[in-house]
Amino acid sequence: MATTQSPSPNSNDDKPQAVSELVQQANQVLQDVRPEATKQSVPASVFVNSEPIREDQVSNAVKFLSHPKVRGSPVIYRRSFLEKKGLTKEEIDEAFQRVPDPSPSSQPASLNQDGQANSLSSIQTQVPIQTSQPLAAAPTGIVSSGTVARRQFQWYHAVSAVGLLAASGCGTALLIKKVIIPKLKLWVRKVVLEEENDYAKKIDAKPSLAEEAATAAKAAAAAASDVAKASQEMLNSKNEERRRFEEFMNLMDAQVQEMKSMSNSIRKLEGQANSSGRAFSDHDDHRASASSTKQSYANGNVDVNVQPGRSSTLPASAEPPHPKSFMEIMEMIQRGEKPSNIREVNDMPPNPNQQLSNPRITPRTKPWEAQNGPRQVLQSQTSAEGLNQNGVDSGLNYLVDDESSTPWWQWKNLRITEIENEDEVKADGSYGVKTNEQPSVQRTWVPPPPPPVAMPEAAEAIRRPKSAPKETAMQEQLADDQSAARPSEVTDELQRITKMSESAGAVEMNGGFLTGNSTVIQEQENSYEGN
Amino acid sequence: MPVFKTPFNGYSVRFSPFYESRLAVATAQNFGILGNGRVHVIDLASSGPVINELIAFDTADGVYDVAWSESHDSVLVAAVADGSMKVYDTALPPQANPVRSLKEHAREVHGLDYNPTRRDSFLSASWDDSVKLWTLDRPASLRTFREHAYCVYSVAWNPKHADVFASASGDCTVRIWDVREPGSTMIIPGHEHEILSCDWNKYDECLIATASVDKSIKIWDVRNYRVPVSVLNGHGYAVRKIKFSPHRRNLLVSCSYDMTVCLWDFMVEDALVGRYDHHTEFAVGVDLSVLVDGLMASTGWDELVYVWQQGMDPRAA
Numbered sequence: 001m002a003t004t005q006s007p008s009p010n011s012n013d014d015k016p017q018a019v020s021e022l023v024q025q026a027n028q029v030l031q032d033v034r035p036e037a038t039k040q041s042v043p044a045s046v047f048v049n050s051e052p053i054r055e056d057q058v059s060n061a062v063k064f065l066s067h068p069k070v071r072g073s074p075v076i077y078r079r080s081f082l083e084k085k086g087l088t089k090e091e092i093d094e095a096f097q098r099v100p101d102p103s104p105s106s107q108p109a110s111l112n113q114d115g116q117a118n119s120l121s122s123i124q125t126q127v128p129i130q131t132s133q134p135l136a137a138a139p140t141g142i143v144s145s146g147t148v149a150r151r152q153f154q155w156y157h158a159v160s161a162v163g164l165l166a167a168s169g170c171g172t173a174l175l176i177k178k179v180i181i182p183k184l185k186l187w188v189r190k191v192v193l194e195e196e197n198d199y200a201k202k203i204d205a206k207p208s209l210a211e212e213a214a215t216a217a218k219a220a221a222a223a224a225s226d227v228a229k230a231s232q233e234m235l236n237s238k239n240e241e242r243r244r245f246e247e248f249m250n251l252m253d254a255q256v257q258e259m260k261s262m263s264n265s266i267r268k269l270e271g272q273a274n275s276s277g278r279a280f281s282d283h284d285d286h287r288a289s290a291s292s293t294k295q296s297y298a299n300g301n302v303d304v305n306v307q308p309g310r311s312s313t314l315p316a317s318a319e320p321p322h323p324k325s326f327m328e329i330m331e332m333i334q335r336g337e338k339p340s341n342i343r344e345v346n347d348m349p350p351n352p353n354q355q356l357s358n359p360r361i362t363p364r365t366k367p368w369e370a371q372n373g374p375r376q377v378l379q380s381q382t383s384a385e386g387l388n389q390n391g392v393d394s395g396l397n398y399l400v401d402d403e404s405s406t407p408w409w410q411w412k413n414l415r416i417t418e419i420e421n422e423d424e425v426k427a428d429g430s431y432g433v434k435t436n437e438q439p440s441v442q443r444t445w446v447p448p449p450p451p452p453v454a455m456p457e458a459a460e461a462i463r464r465p466k467s468a469p470k471e472t473a474m475q476e477q478l479a480d481d482q483s484a485a486r487p488s489e490v491t492d493e494l495q496r497i498t499k500m501s502e503s504a505g506a507v508e509m510n511g512g513f514l515t516g517n518s519t520v521i522q523e524q525e526n527s528y529e530g531n
Numbered sequence: 532m533p534v535f536k537t538p539f540n541g542y543s544v545r546f547s548p549f550y551e552s553r554l555a556v557a558t559a560q561n562f563g564i565l566g567n568g569r570v571h572v573i574d575l576a577s578s579g580p581v582i583n584e585l586i587a588f589d590t591a592d593g594v595y596d597v598a599w600s601e602s603h604d605s606v607l608v609a610a611v612a613d614g615s616m617k618v619y620d621t622a623l624p625p626q627a628n629p630v631r632s633l634k635e636h637a638r639e640v641h642g643l644d645y646n647p648t649r650r651d652s653f654l655s656a657s658w659d660d661s662v663k664l665w666t667l668d669r670p671a672s673l674r675t676f677r678e679h680a681y682c683v684y685s686v687a688w689n690p691k692h693a694d695v696f697a698s699a700s701g702d703c704t705v706r707i708w709d710v711r712e713p714g715s716t717m718i719i720p721g722h723e724h725e726i727l728s729c730d731w732n733k734y735d736e737c738l739i740a741t742a743s744v745d746k747s748i749k750i751w752d753v754r755n756y757r758v759p760v761s762v763l764n765g766h767g768y769a770v771r772k773i774k775f776s777p778h779r780r781n782l783l784v785s786c787s788y789d790m791t792v793c794l795w796d797f798m799v800e801d802a803l804v805g806r807y808d809h810h811t812e813f814a815v816g817v818d819l820s821v822l823v824d825g826l827m828a829s830t831g832w833d834e835l836v837y838v839w840q841q842g843m844d845p846r847a848a
Binding site: 351366 | 548549551552560561562564565566567575577579580588589590591601602603604605606611617618620622623626627628629630631632647648650667670680681689690691692695702703704707709714715716717718720733734737753754757767768769777778788789812813821822823824826832838840
């Protein structure tokens with residue numbers, strides 16, 4: 001931002017030059033700003049699908065969605081299935097639109113830029129379609145799909161509404177012409193026929209009666225046949241239901257047998273100390289049954305529903321063994337008993353409008369955020385730092401033995417950095433899995449080049465002054481000035497470290513460490529000088 | 532290395548972003564099936580390998596996850612199995628806690644994540660298939676993200692882009708969202724089985740790791756999400772939680788129903804770098820400290836919380 005101030009003194013001298021300088025400096029400012037802007041705009045594109053719609057995937061999805069069984073399933077499961085197959089959101093939306101499904105096929109919450117374009121095109125295609133379809137059916141169909149369409153394009157809505165009204169008007173007019181006129185004609189014919197019948201009625205009384213009886217008999221026969229057909233269909237459907245029930249029963253039997261085998265194997269292996277191949281229960285099942293037992297317990301029912309088909313279940317051999325008391329509690333709940341150790345706890349806030357206390361510490365920058373600054377400086381030195389490292393580490397090792405100086409949870413880190421440096425120097429990739437032997441745990445993974453060589457020092461130095469006041473205070477609340485001073489101390493230390501690493505001297509490094517309120521550093525200096 | 536015994540089964544452990552020695556532990560009675568819950572705030576004594584409990588809060592139902600506020604050093608949020616979230620302030624007297632109860636989810640809240648860059652908002656993942664966005668100063672959620680077809684187990688904010696987050700669900704997909712967009716911006720059908728956890732790489736904001744019931748951990752690059760960058764096999768059972776290291780670019784830690792906590796370097800051929808089998812039941816929660824490089828903690832259904840330095844034996848005295 002300071003660059004914007006500078007052109008002003010220059011601009012008075014030479015106008016064309018000043019203008020060009022101004023432009024250059026403005027460009028520089030823009031360039032500085034632009035990376036930030038592009039960084040903020042680029043991530044939106046990085047985290048978004050930029051693939052074009054794949055036609056083969058969409059056609060497969062259309063076939064899937066057109067299947068009658070799929071039609072009956074809830075929309076959310078259809079979408080989930082397609083998502084699992086790897087279709088993008090745009091492809092799924094496209095497939096849903098292509099399938100002639102009168103029910104609302106898209107969720108109202110999911111809007112996308114592509115989705116909006118699709119809805120635009122869908123409304124446009126629907127408007128011309130309505131004129132080609134039979135007029136009686138068109139208005140109702142389009143009204144239902146029109147209500148589903150995106151609300152943002154209201155003017156499109158209005159246009160289609162006007163078209164609908166016109167179409168319905170024409171449709172009713174045509175209906176009137178087509179239906180009412182034939183009805184009138186029929187009625188007229190009826191009247192005429194009745195008059196004729198009155199004439200011939202007396203003559204044709206008997207034969208007409210017979211004819212009527214015949215027609216009545218025919219009608220009765222037709223009705224009887226219809227009834228027979230309907231009853232046959234009922235029987236068929238019942239048979240199908242029976243078959244399904246049998247299949248379901250078979251599945252249930254299989255599950256019961258599995259459960260029995262599970263419980264048997266649990267009992268067998270209860271005596272063993274550690275598990276190797278015990279009984280199993282699927283993660284889905286135990287969570288599902290856990291939740292369903294919760295609900296079923298709340299409802300007072302005892303049945304346990306294992307929800308099949310929501311997600312694929314693992315084969316029985318891959319399920320983890322549950323602790324014995326876990327199974328006991330599950331059985332208790334299945335029986336309807338409540339575990340006795342549950343208390344009534346009131347965990348509602350006593351004052352929902354309670355003010356939160358003021359924060360005592362300013363938030364710290366994260367290690368990955370802070371890295372971009374100092375790391376670049378530190379990475380430029382490689383071999384010089386390697387030499388310094390060993391010297392410093394040997395100096396710092398004295399602290400490791402001195403228990404009162406650093407908290408125990410920071411000790412190990414020094415050894416890790418030591419061995420890291422050795423690895424970098426030797427390019428040794430050996431690694432041991434044993435966790436008991438401390439040196440051998442250090443692993444094959446080597447930090448990527450350029451090595452974060454001086455980082456541990458920086459981290460240690462950053463940590464030093466903070467741990468010192470912690471040890472002395474050991475309370476939750478720290479002085480505000482101390483906490484405020486920390487960030488400046490950190491930057492000062494980092495600057496000192498960079499300067500120290502430039503000059504290759506271990507003594508200088510120790511001498512250049514923080515002065516003043518850090519007792520730890522003083523101890524270090526004492527211990528170092530003691531040698 | 533110190534051990535902390537909780538009365539209930541452990542579900543989650545998180546380091547405080549303000550205090551190096553402070554952790555929060557989420558526990559649930561009776562394995563979280565049915566019963567009370569408790570949130571412990573514990574502190575590592577610097578004098579020796581001892582863990583002290585600073586305060587504990589009881590809840591009516593099990594606590595599945597806990598998250599520290601990034602703006603207030605004494606505030607933490609707990610995800611409760613009755614669908615509510617409780618906000619606690621440890622600087623206030625215990626009788627004043629909880630300070631908030633946020634009840635909107637229809638089912639158990641299983642995951643929480645606080646925004647590490649914006650520091651003002653947090654997300655909740657629930658078994659009611661939705662993710663909700665909250666801030667501490669409002670009693671109602673700001674946004675609801677409802678697209679998953681099954682339980683959402685985990686959410687994770689992107690460490691670099693403050694508006695982007697990922698959610699892992701039992702519908703076997705991971706969705707990338709942007710809070711500025713109405714719907715998800717990317718769907719990664721990562722596994723054939725339920726995905727229990729996801730986390731972003733702290734040093735490469737385009738890398739995301741997913742952990743699944745299929746015992747594997749996969750690393751994805753969102754720029755080319757059809758094929759994983761790396762597949763980490765080695766766990767014997769479902770992987771319950773993963774966390775990328777805040778200090779090392781390629782390191783991530785995972786815990787699993789095979790009772791182990793594993794360290795991985797996904798850029799190396801033999802990715803398994805460390806294995807800790809200190810738990811005697813499911814290892815359900817694991818965390819790496821943001822403030823102290825190499826410090827890690829884990830908890831499990833064996834009602835124990837271990838805190839140890841990477842490379843040391845968690846059970847060592």
